[in-house]
Amino acid sequence: MIALVLLVQVALPLLLLAWLALFPAGTLVGWLTQALGIAAFLFALARIAQWALPVWWLPWVYGGLWLAAVSLQLLGERMRGLPPLPETSLGWSGLVLSVVLLGVGVWYGARALAGRSLPPVDVVDIANPLGPGRYLVGHGGSTALVNGHMRTLDTRIERFRPWLGQSYAVDFYGLGPWGLRARGWLPADPAAYAIFGAELRAPCAGNVVSAEGGLPDFEPPKEDPVNRLGNHVILRCGTAEIVVAHMRQGSVSLAQGDALAIGDRLGEVGNSGASTEPHLHIHAQRPANEGASPISGKPLALRIEGRFLVRGDRLQGGAPALP
Structure with missing residues (x-):
């Protein structure tokens, strides 16, 4: 997995930028x-990929390198008198590759941007659930290209039906020094x-519908596929439920029926349940049917x-929670 990320999010962009900077096409159209x-x-890569690994600001570096390469070439004398179209097979091959990159980028970039539109469902407005720190959205949006949770909307797949409520969930990673999510690539601690x-x-x-705080935190990338929510709190707010999952063992001291105000402490982020590394999972749903999975609403x-x-x-x- 790490090798694939490094290949797609580091090696490939640098290779394309080197191609532009060192081997620019010899024709105007090219x-x-x-x-x-x-x-x-x-x-498109900047909008689609998860930049928790390697780091969220790397696409901005790529953008700066692209701008520098283009600016230097436009300001130089090389651009003067370029023929309009390629005259060699190598030139045409480069043009074809460039057209493919343009088509792929426009297609997937547009689909990624479409994920910024609200989905055709009711919307729940909530306050910031996270205390002090900086956080990055790993999954979120209204298309499966930017939000992997949306796969559970496919009711034809039986194993997804108990998880339907999480379809528009948001996952958060933390941002530490230099914008890194962790100390190391995939530390076990x-x-x-x-x-x-x-x-x-x-x-x-609202009122607590369900709370669990005794499940263990796993060492990444281990997870618990049975108790998927892990330590969690489900809070009923009006006609909606807010599900906060993968919390830290021993940090939840709430019980069913407890009444909470905005800003009251829920617990801490952990790595319990179906979580391959520490992150916050939060989603909104209608209450599940009686006897059904708690996140099937x-x-x-x-x-x-x-x-x-x-x-x-x-x-x-936000600010620390109230005591």
Whole structure:
């Protein structure tokens, strides 16, 4: 997995930028298509990939390198008198590759941007559930390209039906020094992750429907596929339920029926349940039918502090929860 991330999110962008900087096309149409194709591809990659690994600001570095390469070539004398179209098979091959990059970038970039639109479901507005810190959205949005939870909308797949309520969930990673999510690539110690132990607080006023705090935190990438929510709190706020999952063992001291106000402490982020590394999972749903899985209710969209958060967005944590 790490090797694939390094290949797609580091090696490939650098290879394309080196191609543009060191081997620019020798024709006007070829160069324009090469520059635009690489730009479109890098934009789509920036919107689609999870930049918790390696780091969230790396796409901005790629953008700066692209701009520098294009600017230097436009300001140089090389661009003067370029023929309009290639005259060699190598030139045509480069043009074809550039057209492919442009098409892929535009297609997937547009689909990623479409994920920023609210889905055709009711929307629940909540307060910021996270305490002090900086956080990155790993999954979020209204298309499966930027939000892997949306696969559970496919009711034809039987194993997804008990998880239907999580279809528009948002997952958060923490951002530590230099914007890194953890100390290392995939450390086994949950405490090495920036979000582990982050304070969680009630994002709405309501009553606790379900709470669990005694399940273990696993060493990444181990997980518990049976108790999928792990340590969690389900809070009923009006006609909606807010599900906060993968909390830290021993951090939840709530019980069914407890009444909470906005900002009251829920617990801390952990690595329990079906979580391969510490992160916060939060989603909104209608209450599940009696006797059904607790997260099988009708999925709802979430706005946090007025924002419909999508993969790659960042959120600043709020003040500490009230005692």
